[in-house]
Every structure is written in structure tokens, then in C-alpha cells.
Amino acid sequence: MKTFRTIQCLLFLLCIIPSSLYAQQDDVVPVAERRPTARALLFGIGRTRQLDTYLSPMDYTGLQVSFLASSERMTHLLDSRVSFQSSFFGAFTSTDNPANTANYLGGRLDYHAGWHYNYSPLKGLNLKGGALLGADVGFLYNSRNGNNPAQGRFSLDVSLSAGVDYKMQIRRLPLRIAYQADLPMIGMMFSPEFGESYYEISQTGIGHDIICAHPGNAFSVRQLVTLDFCLPRTTLRMGYLCDARQSYARHLKYSDVSHSFMLGFVRHFQFMKRL
């Protein structure tokens, strides 16, 4: 109930506060010198569906709580058309099998950073495309398995990333709607062999269990749609995150598909000239 009231208050604030600070002084100082930076911190809650045939052939479904801390700033590269983005994503999941007799606990940390080339064909519209380098670690623990109680996750990848954002005003309220999709194209990941135990891995090392990852054996994609509402001192951001991490390697299927509602704040910074 308290949460609903908070959301109501926030929406009320959005309706009555006109934006006066949005993109001010845009054309006084060049972008390259201002280096505008946006830092966002979002918290999410949603549903997830997990399949890891090393642990169980059944789909587990349940809750995911997550956070996404991201930063994006313009650089001076290519006439200030290139932006640098980094994001740190963490999630904790608790899911149950269809019969509700077993439970998975899972965790994931993911860091990605890279560059986008920005192109603005129309006023307010920005298209961007680029590449991200990333690392992902995680685990999935099954509460009742014996010698295969958990599965570890580790991957490094290079992702293609594309996005679009559009700035507009509705009843003098400045809004920004953005969409970004990241698609890992090539990398490496850890995967045990079909029936290989972690006891055996502990004896032999994981060297032979690091394999090449590409969309053919590890099709994953992360999509984020956000809507920003500009407030006087900060920006409220709400969004939808669809994160699908999948692999099919060594006859083992892994899939973790989550849909989360995200809510948080964005802070905008820029270098100002001293007067």
C-alpha cells in the first residue's frame, strides 16, 4: 500500500512540475567540451523462467530482483558523435519447478562497456549503433540435487548494440523514450561436458570447458525500453527489461529469460566553464 502511495505521489509530481532545466544552454558550449554524462540507477522486479538441463530438464519459474547501474557520456571522438556507455547489472532469482517440489536460487553479475556512434536524422530523434565488451558471471543452485547441485556461469563477449531514443513533450512535460538492444556476437563461455561432474572438473581444471560462444550456440539478447520523466533536480526513469541469456552447447541447454519492470533515477552531469 505504501509503495502504491509513493508511486501516486511521483506521478502527481510529474504532472505538475514543468521542466525548465531540460537541455539548457545546449548551443553555448560545444558538446565535446561539455561531455554530458547520464548516470542511471534502476531497480527491477519481474518474472523469470530458467532451464538448465545440467541440473534438471524442467523449466523453473519465479521471481527476479535486479539492479542496473549505467553510465553514458559523449566523447570528443568523430565530431562528438561517439558516446561511451558502461553498465553493471546484477540479479537474484528464486524459482520453482512446475510441481513446486524443488527450488533454484540464482545470481548473476554482468558488466558491459563500449562505444556507440550516434546519428540524429530528425530533431529529437537519435539513433545509435556500436559494440560492447562484457563479462558475465553467475550461478544456479538446486536445493535438492546431489553431485550436481549447482551450475556456474562465466562468459566474456563482444556484443553488437543498437538503440534509438526520442525526446518529446506532452503537455509541457519533457519525456525521453529510449530503446536499446545488445546482442552478443562472439566470445567465450564456460560449459561442462554433458555428464561431467564438478568433482572431475576440480581434478582436471576448467581449461577444456571454456568454449567459443556465438549466436549459433549462445543466442542471447538484452532489450531495455525506458521512459524518462524530467524533474527539476533529477530524472525519473521507468522501463521494461527483457533479458534472454541462452546457450546450447555440449548437449546441455541453458536458458534464463526474464521480464522486469525497472524504476529508478537518472542524474545528468556536464563540464561547465568557470566564469
Next chain:
Amino acid sequence: MKRVFYIFALLLSLALGACQQSDYTYDDSPQGNLDALWTLIDQRYCFLTYKEEQLGFRWSEIRAKYSSKLHPKMSRTQLFEVLCQMLSELKDGHVNISSSIDLGRNWSWKEDYPENLDTELRQKYLGTGYHIGSGLKYTILPDNVAYVVYESFSDAIGEGNLSDMLNLLSLTNGMILDIRGNGGGALTNVEILSKRFTNEKILVGYTSHKTGTGHDDFSEPRAEYIEPSNSIRWQKPVVLLANRSCYSAANTFVRNMKEMPHVTILGDCTGGGSGLPFSSELPIGWSVRFSASPSFDARMQQIEFGIEPDIPFSLDELLASQGKDSMIEEARRLISEGKLN
């Protein structure tokens, strides 16, 4: 603008459409659960070819055989019984179905044979003043023979406990290591204990794992060695007492000890259980355990059905009634007479 929208709509549908579904398309019906269990064993059980040869069944025919025992309105208990019967064909102690009803099992590896163990008698030999070091109980018998009992490899063994024990027993003429009734546990404990009985790196066996869903899709066997311990090592004769209840990790320990110098295995064939078990589950929610990775002895021979002793020996019931464990007595005699190397 429209084009951009279409591109992103395509990406979104691609991502959602490409999501993988569960391996099992079986529903939670009696037939669905039986099919799921049959497929699980067909793809992941590591001894299928070997069991088909040894036990004379065809797994491909098993599904039809047990499907005929199903009917749509059967109770959970009835279904549980049919599924357990199907798994019993494998005669594997590592294969179980675990449910709130019962633990489905086939323990013929020990129940079909004499126990060759009287725990009350064993306790008499230990007396009351015996030492306990982690999971090990030990004492020195009147004829200066060390007697050590290890009841479960699930009981952790500390390196310090082992060193203290071997130090205390170092002046004895030899050791009787009694693992009768030891049903297994952690392989790490097997390694910790085994390495006290060799002075050099020794090949004890091989292990392998499944690399695919085919019955014979296995990795290249990997040699398993025991490295000598850096701490105190036992240099005197050892008689290892084994029986049919020595299973799983205890079976692996007997395999290792068979390769050690100064070790003689006395008693009955072990129970076997050389597959490392994995867990999975059925649509109904019951947990299934099965052997996933086979291990072999140093000559690449199967030890799934047990390891023969160097000296076959049974518990004499008549002597037992007189308060004597004939297997311990025989071991004492062998050590005292110095007939062991």
C-alpha cells in the same frame, strides 16, 4: 521512422521466439512421467550398454513393457511402484526415485548376500577405551595389532586426526582396517585416506563421463592416481576387511587399496556402485538419482558389480555365537604370523 520501428519489432520477436523450451515435452500424466524417466535413463545413465550385456534386457523394450502397466487414473502410489520396478531392471544402488511416498531403490547388491558383519561383535573388539578421530574408531588389540573401523565415507577425516592415529599405532605389527558396512560418501575422504598407504604415485583406475545422449558417448578415460601423503604414511601390513555393503565411495576405496603395497583385501566381494550419481527429476516433481560417470579399476575393468577380495572369507556364525569375529581373527592371524608382505 517506420523502418526503425520495424527493425526493433523484428529484434524483439526474434529474441522472444528464440527462447529455448524445456527438454521434456512430457506432461504430468502416468505415461508422461514414464516416458520422461525412460528418456532420462536412455540419454544420461552411464552403464546402459554394460547392463544390457550383463543382465540381458533391452532398454528399448522396457518402455513398452512398463507402459502396459499404466492406466490414466492410477494413483500416485501405483505410478511410483511401476516406475521403481522399471528402474529396478538396472540393479543399481545409485538409481533411486525420491518422493514424499517413499525412496524407490534396488538394494539387491547387499540384500541378496550374507552380511558378514556383526556390529555388536565389532564393538567388542573395539572395547570401551577406543579412540575416535573424526570418523575413525581405533584401538590396539592384545596381540599388538591395530584395529581401525571406518563406518562411512560421509564422515570427514582430518589430516591431523589421521597423522595422530598412525603415530599412535606405529609400533603395532600391522593394521586391520575394517570398512564392512561402509555404504560410501565423499570421494575426497577416499583420497585423503588412500594416500597414507603408498610411498609413490600410483595408478588406481580410470574415470570417464558422458559427452552426449548416445549410449556409448563417453570421454576418453582419464587415469586416476593417488599421490603419497606429505605426512605420516603407513609402512606395515594392512588387512582391509570388506563385505557386500561396501558401496560407492567405499568400493572406490577398495579399488585404490587393491593397488597399494602391503594391503590385502579379506572378506566378501564389495557391493559395487562405480558410477558417480547425478540428480534429475520428473514432471510430477519426484527426484531421480542415476549413475552418470563410470569409473574403472587400474586395468580398465568395470567395478560396477563389485571388487573381489584377495582372500575370500566369510563370517563364521558358530564362532560368532562364541563371541569371535572370524574375519577379524583371520586378519590377526595373518598379521601375527607375518605372512603378509
